Amino acid sequence: MIEMKDVNVIYDNDIIALNHINLQLDNGCYVIIGQNGSGKSTLLKTLVSIVDFSGEIRIDGVLLDQQHLKQIRQKVGMIFQNPDHQLFMSRIYDDIAFGLINQKKSQKEIELKIDQIVKQLQIKDLLNRSSHQLSGGQKRMAAIASVLVMEPDILLMDEPTSFLDSKGRRRMIEFIQSCQKTMLIVSHDLDMALEVADQIILLDQGEIIMQDETEKILKDKDLLEQHGLELPFCFQRG
Amino acid sequence: MNKLFTSLMNMSQVDEYGHLDTFIHHLHPLVKMMMTTMILVCLISTKSIIELLIYLFLVLFITKCCQIPIKQLLKRGLLGLPLCLCLGLSYLLLNQNKMYFYGFYINEGIILCLLLFLKTFLCLSLAYLLITTTSFDELTCELVFLKVPAIFVLQLVMTYRYIYLLLEEATLMARSYLLRSPNDQAIQMKDMGSFVGHLLVGSMKQSQDIYHCMKCRGFDIEITYQHHQKINSEDVFIMMIGVGILMMIKVVCI
Ligand SMILES: Nc1ncnc2c1ncn2[C@@H]1O[C@H](COP(=O)(O)OP(=O)(O)OP(=O)(O)O)[C@@H](O)[C@H]1O
Ligand SMILES: [Mg+2]
Numbered sequence: 001m002i003e004m005k006d007v008n009v010i011y012d013n014d015i016i017a018l019n020h021i022n023l024q025l026d027n028g029c030y031v032i033i034g035q036n037g038s039g040k041s042t043l044l045k046t047l048v049s050i051v052d053f054s055g056e057i058r059i060d061g062v063l064l065d066q067q068h069l070k071q072i073r074q075k076v077g078m079i080f081q082n083p084d085h086q087l088f089m090s091r092i093y094d095d096i097a098f099g100l101i102n103q104k105k106s107q108k109e110i111e112l113k114i115d116q117i118v119k120q121l122q123i124k125d126l127l128n129r130s131s132h133q134l135s136g137g138q139k140r141m142a143a144i145a146s147v148l149v150m151e152p153d154i155l156l157m158d159e160p161t162s163f164l165d166s167k168g169r170r171r172m173i174e175f176i177q178s179c180q181k182t183m184l185i186v187s188h189d190l191d192m193a194l195e196v197a198d199q200i201i202l203l204d205q206g207e208i209i210m211q212d213e214t215e216k217i218l219k220d221k222d223l224l225e226q227h228g229l230e231l232p233f234c235f236q237r238g
Numbered sequence: 239m240n241k242l243f244t245s246l247m248n249m250s251q252v253d254e255y256g257h258l259d260t261f262i263h264h265l266h267p268l269v270k271m272m273m274t275t276m277i278l279v280c281l282i283s284t285k286s287i288i289e290l291l292i293y294l295f296l297v298l299f300i301t302k303c304c305q306i307p308i309k310q311l312l313k314r315g316l317l318g319l320p321l322c323l324c325l326g327l328s329y330l331l332l333n334q335n336k337m338y339f340y341g342f343y344i345n346e347g348i349i350l351c352l353l354l355f356l357k358t359f360l361c362l363s364l365a366y367l368l369i370t371t372t373s374f375d376e377l378t379c380e381l382v383f384l385k386v387p388a389i390f391v392l393q394l395v396m397t398y399r400y401i402y403l404l405l406e407e408a409t410l411m412a413r414s415y416l417l418r419s420p421n422d423q424a425i426q427m428k429d430m431g432s433f434v435g436h437l438l439v440g441s442m443k444q445s446q447d448i449y450h451c452m453k454c455r456g457f458d459i460e461i462t463y464q465h466h467q468k469i470n471s472e473d474v475f476i477m478m479i480g481v482g483i484l485m486m487i488k489v490v491c492i
Contacts, residue, residue, distance in 0.1 A: 102456035
């Protein structure tokens with residue numbers, strides 16, 4: 001469960017990225033939509049306290065502050081918008097193992113978990129390669145694996161389907177649908193949102209415009225256009 | 239130009255020989271670290287060309303044992319050449335004293351220049367050998383084991399990553415610059431200021447993002463790098479042989 005009370009984020013003293021955000025998210029899959037620069041990534045980053053914010057955030061009832069930061073980061077896994085930031089070891093295998101080592105897992109357990117995750121995401125052939133040699137989509141998959149392998153209770157994903165081809169995207173959607181965690185996903189892919197989201201959160205200029213049932217928001221052409229978005233493809237045709 | 243970029247990119251991949259299967263690769267990281275330090279101290283403290291030539295032979299021998307192509311070693315070792323040429327030339331020009339050298343009278347400047355050159359090359363080569371045969375993470379684990387304060391180890395780890403990030407960022411930026419200005423062979427002087435500025439700010443921001451990502455996955459120097467390996471008797475034996483060889487070189491050359 002994620003609670004945000006009157007959260008504000010201001011960059012460089014004058015760019016208001018989040019403006020009085022109040023949110024309450026229970027178990028389920030939530031997709032945040034909004035045009036470029038509307039503050040979606042910033043919202044995710046505040047939840048792991050990467051950017052400075054004012055206000056109050058609680059995750060599963062635990063207050064997000066310096067004292068509980070470690071505890072919360074163990075609970076929350078975040079997949080960043082740019083996979084390059086997430087891959088920093090010499091081999092993809094080491095990258096995926098990185099989080100597990102920090103969780104003090106035994107060597108055997110680490111190997112087992114990595115084996116499971118690479119089978120699930122079908123990236124076994126990437127394990128021994130260096131991230132410099134991978135394509136955008138392959139990097140994205142590896143970055144996703146490196147977070148999922150830690151089995152966080154809450155998953156934050158910043159544009160998980162960007163860089164992916166249609167098969168990779170489908171794999172991602174199926175994964176999200178099969179996942180029983182609290183998930184907060186940022187995406188420009190409204191068709192995916194339609195498939196996976198329990199609720200949609202519409203963000204514009206750092207403010208939450210609306211939080212409601214998926215279809216209600218995604219079928220509302222006027223609302224979407226007002227905030228710089230378009231209807232999902234499947235509704236455009238029909 | 240493409241060739242330059244490719245070689246720059248390759249430079250950032252020192253671990254390409256890291257997965258080879260030689261006995262030096264399997265040596266205990268701590269042994270390699272200590273041996274490197276000892277050779278470094280020996281070669282920095284000497285003033286004898288002959289001794290340096292012996293170390294040169296030793297380094298080449300180790301390179302052969304590691305199955306690393308000598309050409310790769312030369313590429314890295316000669317990186318410091320421009321800097322030491324500047325210093326060396328000033329020796330040549332300023333120091334006109336004659337000295338006796340194995341039956342000949344030659345300029346002291348030449349000897350000093352040669353010494354400087356050999357030492358720089360050897361230091362860089364040794365560092366390269368250590369890094370290629372030992373993964374940086376293994377080295378870090380040993381530093382943590384030796385109880386080096388976390389803040390220093392962290393600096394080292396982040397600096398190591400930052401250098402590669404900077405190289406990569408520079409290569410990418412230069413490529414996109416040249417693609418958009420097909421008539422230029424290199425980055426123009428007038429754009430150099432903003433190029434370098436952007437490079438530094440951009441790469442710093444990126445390294446900050448990477449650090450955040452690491453933190454989000456529970457990074458903590460003392461936890462992440464706690465896999466100290468046990469030293470076994472073979473390692474000790476090889477270390478003793480190494481120390482013996484170094485002592486012999488010192489004795490012979492004195
Ligand atoms: N490090 C930063 N310093 C200053 N301003 C920033 C910084 N990061 C983001 N911003 C600004 O904050 C606002 C929100 O940015 P954010 O990255 O959250 O947008 P976003 O909704 O994720 O956009 P996109 O869809 O393009 O990823 C933007 O106006 C952006 O210019
Ligand atoms: Mg974003």
